[in-house]
Amino acid sequence: MAASELSARFRPGERVRVRKVYPLGHIRTPFYIRGRSGVVERLCGAFGNPEELAQMRSGEPKQPLYRVRFLQTEVWPGYRGNPEDALEVEIFQHWLE
Amino acid sequence: MKETGKYQPYNYFQLMEVSLRELLVEKGIVTEAQVAATVEDMRNRTPERGARVVAHAWSDPEFKRKLLADGTRACEELGLDVPALRLVAVENTPAVHNMIVCTLCSCYPRMLLGIPPDWYKSRNYRSRAVREPRAVLAEFGLDLPDEMKIRVHDSTADMRYLVLPMRPAGTEGWSEQQLAAIVSRDCMIGVAVPRIA
Numbered sequence: 503m504a505a506s507e508l509s510a511r512f513r514p515g516e517r518v519r520v521r522k523v524y525p526l527g528h529i530r531t532p533f534y535i536r537g538r539s540g541v542v543e544r545l546c547g548a549f550g551n552p553e554e555l556a557q558m559r560s561g562e563p564k565q566p567l568y569r570v571r572f573l574q575t576e577v578w579p580g581y582r583g584n585p586e587d588a589l590e591v592e593i594f595q596h597w598l599e
Numbered sequence: 600m601k602e603t604g605k606y607q608p609y610n611y612f613q614l615m616e617v618s619l620r621e622l623l624v625e626k627g628i629v630t631e632a633q634v635a636a637t638v639e640d641m642r643n644r645t646p647e648r649g650a651r652v653v654a655h656a657w658s659d660p661e662f663k664r665k666l667l668a669d670g671t672r673a674c675e676e677l678g679l680d681v682p683a684l685r686l687v688a689v690e691n692t693p694a695v696h697n698m699i700v701c702t703l704c705s706c707y708p709r710m711l712l713g714i715p716p717d718w719y720k721s722r723n724y725r726s727r728a729v730r731e732p733r734a735v736l737a738e739f740g741l742d743l744p745d746e747m748k749i750r751v752h753d754s755t756a757d758m759r760y761l762v763l764p765m766r767p768a769g770t771e772g773w774s775e776q777q778l779a780a781i782v783s784r785d786c787m788i789g790v791a792v793p794r795i796a
Binding site for chain 2: 530532534547552567569574577582583586587588589591592594
């Protein structure tokens with residue numbers, strides 16, 4: 503069977519929010535970034551879903567993976583530093599809205 | 600450590616490693632020679648590889664453009680195999696400084712930098728690099744001016760990151776070998792910048 507992958511729903515420059523949910527299991531979305539909003543920096547390609555792979559399943563359909571840029575001041579209340587300091591995190595599509 | 604020649608029993612992890620390896624060999628899944636070759640290969644991956652990439656990017660603008668556009672392909676051009684995982688090179692400029700962390704575990708561009716240093720895997724670095732990068736960098740002896748923006752890259756999934764530092768002034772006319780010698784591992788993680796001695 504050919505590998506299946508989902509098509510990308512977001513474009514670079516688009517504003518997105520990380521879903522604020524707390525499922526159990528092997529999750530590659532850090533807690534600190536859940537519920538935060540940022541801007542898509544780039545689409546990295548489609549990769550096996552790590553939450554499925556961790557259960558010894560195929561990881562398909564592959565999930566588009568994005569690099570999302572967050573402003574530090576929007577991630578951490580009271581952040582000290584340049585107001586344009588940023589954090590870039592890889593987030594799978596099913597975690598974005 | 601001084602070799603005393605005294606018998607030391609295996610600890611838990613050593614015992615697990617030996618047991619697993621012997622089982623795999625016994626079942627014909629791998630051979631001793633393959634295990635030895637893989638260990639050798641891992642040992643051969645050192646930060647000198649990354650430094651070569653940086654020095655080449657400093658010397659060849661066309662290569663630098665390719666490296667920033669597609670790190671994996673650019674490295675293949677230098678004969679460096681970057682399997683499966685994709686390499687993203689991020690460029691330091693007078694306006695932006697980049698640093699790398701993996702808050703979830705210890706993802707690291709091993710193909711270019713070898714085995715990560717212990718501090719990179721520490722809870723201290725992993726939790727603070729994203730929260731207070733300026734304080735962390737100051738502890739590494741790097742005080743960045745407030746006007747300079749810091750971009751922290753959290754390697755949470757399939758990408759691996761390499762910081763392309765700024766080429767220091769005073770290195771005009773240097774050979775790639777000379778340049779590579781001032782590019783340390785920490786410069787490519789983004790907790791240091793290259794300096795001329």
